Amino acid sequence: MDFMPAIVAFCCENSAFRAADTAGAKQEGYPSNIKICRLPCSGKLEINYILRAFEEGADGVFIFACHPDSCKFLKGNVRAQKRVEHTGALLEKIGIKKERLRFFYLSELEWTKFLDLVQQGNESIKGLGPCPTKVKV
Amino acid sequence: MIIAEQKEISEIINMVGDHRKILVIGCDTCVTVCLSGGAKEVAILASALRLAFRVQGKQVEVNETTIERQCEIEFVDSLESMAKDKDLLISMGCGIGVQTIAERFFHLPVVPALNTKFLGLPEKQGVWVERCQACGQCVLDKTGGICPISRCSKSLLNGPCGGSQNGKCEINDEIDCAWHLIYERLKALNRLECLEEIMPVKDWSTSRDGGPRKMIREDMCL
Numbered sequence A: 001m002d003f004m005p006a007i008v009a010f011c012c013e014n015s016a017f018r019a020a021d022t023a024g025a026k027q028e029g030y031p032s033n034i035k036i037c038r039l040p041c042s043g044k045l046e047i048n049y050i051l052r053a054f055e056e057g058a059d060g061v062f063i064f065a066c067h068p069d070s071c072k073f074l075k076g077n078v079r080a081q082k083r084v085e086h087t088g089a090l091l092e093k094i095g096i097k098k099e100r101l102r103f104f105y106l107s108e109l110e111w112t113k114f115l116d117l118v119q120q121g122n123e124s125i126k127g128l129g130p131c132p133t134k135v136k137v
Numbered sequence B: 001m002i003i004a005e006q007k008e009i010s011e012i013i014n015m016v017g018d019h020r021k022i023l024v025i026g027c028d029t030c031v032t033v034c035l036s037g038g039a040k041e042v043a044i045l046a047s048a049l050r051l052a053f054r055v056q057g058k059q060v061e062v063n064e065t066t067i068e069r070q071c072e073i074e075f076v077d078s079l080e081s082m083a084k085d086k087d088l089l090i091s092m093g094c095g096i097g098v099q100t101i102a103e104r105f106f107h108l109p110v111v112p113a114l115n116t117k118f119l120g121l122p123e124k125q126g127v128w129v130e131r132c133q134a135c136g137q138c139v140l141d142k143t144g145g146i147c148p149i150s151r152c153s154k155s156l157l158n159g160p161c162g163g164s165q166n167g168k169c170e171i172n173d174e175i176d177c178a179w180h181l182i183y184e185r186l187k188a189l190n191r192l193e194c195l196e197e198i199m200p201v202k203d204w205s206t207s208r209d210g211g212p213r214k215m216i217r218e219d220m221c222l
């Protein structure tokens, strides 16, 4: 059977969460293996949320933040991006490819782009195979 | 407060070695405020360790907890029930916390997850600076409240040296010259005459030169 990755997408509720909602309502190829986690702002993203997602079995974690200069709370997106970079470096050090963690900017209106991004992201995680943390010990 | 910084994760993983039941212990005081060893950092480290061991195919149990202060035996006592079935304790406290745990749990290995760096304060979010070296004989009254021991690169007591330029220290132009700061502050306080008083050679026996230090207050002893 084809490997279907488990993906957690942390979405800012002011942009990507609404785009995901629209994409879902349009029923135009929304991948069923993406679990959406709603954040009040991408700045609420904690390093630990990402690690916990991997602990709970994610093969990939995507973060969606508002475009630069469009954050409702001014700098939440900048902070989220810094945390994602920091976490990517940490993941590499513990043997998890940083490509499993992706960061995207998106606006509320870009629901087709949301679909494109998750589909492309999905393919790239499929290419990486199951996360090595899932190997049974 | 005491400023500390987390060690590289690879160093912490190496310290774990063959241990299989681990407790990661945070401290709610200084290291929480300097964002290196509080509950949040404990959660991150514990999670990262669990993932790292899974990748390595090792079965290691990693638990986590955070106590009020690792530098007081009464708080460290509260670890008893969680620590008793572990084979390694990882302290995310400063060096004092690690040692307090080592003294309390004499037969359990404890290792440091942090490098304890200095006594200081956050200058702004994410940036910490040194302010005191605990020399044991404070001279801040004579220096406008600016410490020449910790903030002058040469710990001069009658500075500045000849290298101060445009208010910056000669060893690095990103460091303020402490004696320039002292001059500016004393001028603002209208107390420049303080600079005319020559400070004698410092008695370093109150500092580390006197060996490990101890303070006793008979009135407080029970």
Ligand code: SF4
Binding pocket: B131, B132, B133, B134, B135, B136, B137, B138, B139, B140, B147, B148, B149, B150
């Ligand atoms: S003079 Fe000594 S005690 Fe006072 S702030 Fe400087 S190092 Fe600390």
Ligand code: SF4
Binding pocket: B151, B152, B153, B154, B155, B156, B159, B160, B161, B162, B163, B164, B165, B168, B169, B170, B171, B176, B177, B178, B179, B180
């Ligand atoms: S330039 Fe100032 S801070 Fe640097 S060593 Fe000389 S007196 Fe000390």
